[in-house]
Amino acid sequence: MGCCCSKNNYEEDGHIRFRVIDGRRYHNISNSEYFVANDGEEADRLRRYHDALKTIWGGLFHSPIEEKLKKGARVIDLGCGTGTWLLDMSRHYPKSHFIGIDFSPIFPTENLPPNVEFIQYNILDGLPFTDSNFDFVHQKFMVAAFTQAQWKEKVIPECLRLTRPGGWIEFVESDAILMSDGNATQRIANAIQSFMSSKGLNHKIGEDIPRLLEITDAFTEIRNKKKPVTLGKKGGRPGQETLIFLTRGMNTIRVWLSGAMNIMPEHYDALVEAISFEAEKTHTYVNQYRICGRKKDRI
Numbered sequence: 192m193g194c195c196c197s198k199n200n201y202e203e204d205g206h207i208r209f210r211v212i213d214g215r216r217y218h219n220i221s222n223s224e225y226f227v228a229n230d231g232e233e234a235d236r237l238r239r240y241h242d243a244l245k246t247i248w249g250g251l252f253h254s255p256i257e258e259k260l261k262k263g264a265r266v267i268d269l270g271c272g273t274g275t276w277l278l279d280m281s282r283h284y285p286k287s288h289f290i291g292i293d294f295s296p297i298f299p300t301e302n303l304p305p306n307v308e309f310i311q312y313n314i315l316d317g318l319p320f321t322d323s324n325f326d327f328v329h330q331k332f333m334v335a336a337f338t339q340a341q342w343k344e345k346v347i348p349e350c351l352r353l354t355r356p357g358g359w360i361e362f363v364e365s366d367a368i369l370m371s372d373g374n375a376t377q378r379i380a381n382a383i384q385s386f387m388s389s390k391g392l393n394h395k396i397g398e399d400i401p402r403l404l405e406i407t408d409a410f411t412e413i414r415n416k417k418k419p420v421t422l423g424k425k426g427g428r429p430g431q432e433t434l435i436f437l438t439r440g441m442n443t444i445r446v447w448l449s450g451a452m453n454i455m456p457e458h459y460d461a462l463v464e465a466i467s468f469e470a471e472k473t474h475t476y477v478n479q480y481r482i483c484g485r486k487k488d489r490i
Contacts, residue, residue, distance in 0.1 A: 373469025
């Protein structure tokens with residue numbers, strides 16, 4: 192497998208920012224284990240799933256912060272990706288100010304609403320904001336981004352630092368594996384779990400976040416909701432979109448997983464294709480989570 196990086200496009204301040212492997216672009220950040228692509232194809236995958244996610248959860252957020260948003264709040268979206276959630280929020284709450292943070296610049300940079308800004312930054316390096324700066328801290332689908340130690344020692348403490356007393360932190364997560372009786376689905380799911388474990392990543396971080404919040408003793412209230420999402424036609428339009436979202440995600444990690452499974456990329460592609468067929472014959476689902484916490488007035 193070769194890596195071909197163009198100096199003009201991928202070098203900044205003497206550092207290679209990206210790697211291009213088998214035609215897909217990936218980050219090149221030393222302290223991150225994130226292994227999903229960050230190219231245009233990945234951006235399209237993220238944007239497409241936004242509306243399905245709103246239907247699954249019945250809205251853009253679950254924290255009881257709407258009145259504050261209407262009056263004017265400061266909101267930060269950590270790992271904002273394409274910025275679709277944040278832009279949608281900015282239209283609904285024009286008096287609030289929204290900041291999106293991501294270490295990969297796949298967010299828009301032109302023709303932004305006046306209450307929106309995006310900054311390229313890595314949360315693992317600590318964010319360039321003063322303490323207690325935001326009323327609402329939001330983070331979504333970072334299951335493949337942080338190790339178990341990073342969640343406990345860096346991510347959650349940084350979220351807490353940024354949040355004002357009485358403010359809310361909300362995590363939206365999905366298990367990184369599918370639950371199914373299908374042979375191909377089980378084989379891919381087991382491979383993903385093993386690959387993530389080898390990197391110190393927790394494929395079920397959504398289950399662990401409430402406990403990680405509780406041990407900080409920094410919250411007056413923690414709300415936790417788990418929702419199994421049935422994939423394919425059995426799950427309606429959201430189930431079909433979730434299946435597309437997940438199988439396209441499996442395509443973006445093909446370069447890593449086919450090697451970890453010791454199979455040819457073509458064999459891996461066939462297994463991923465079989466997942467869609469198995470979803471229509473078996474009860475295939477994925478667990479998603481929303482966890483909200485209100486920061487204590489005093490810690």
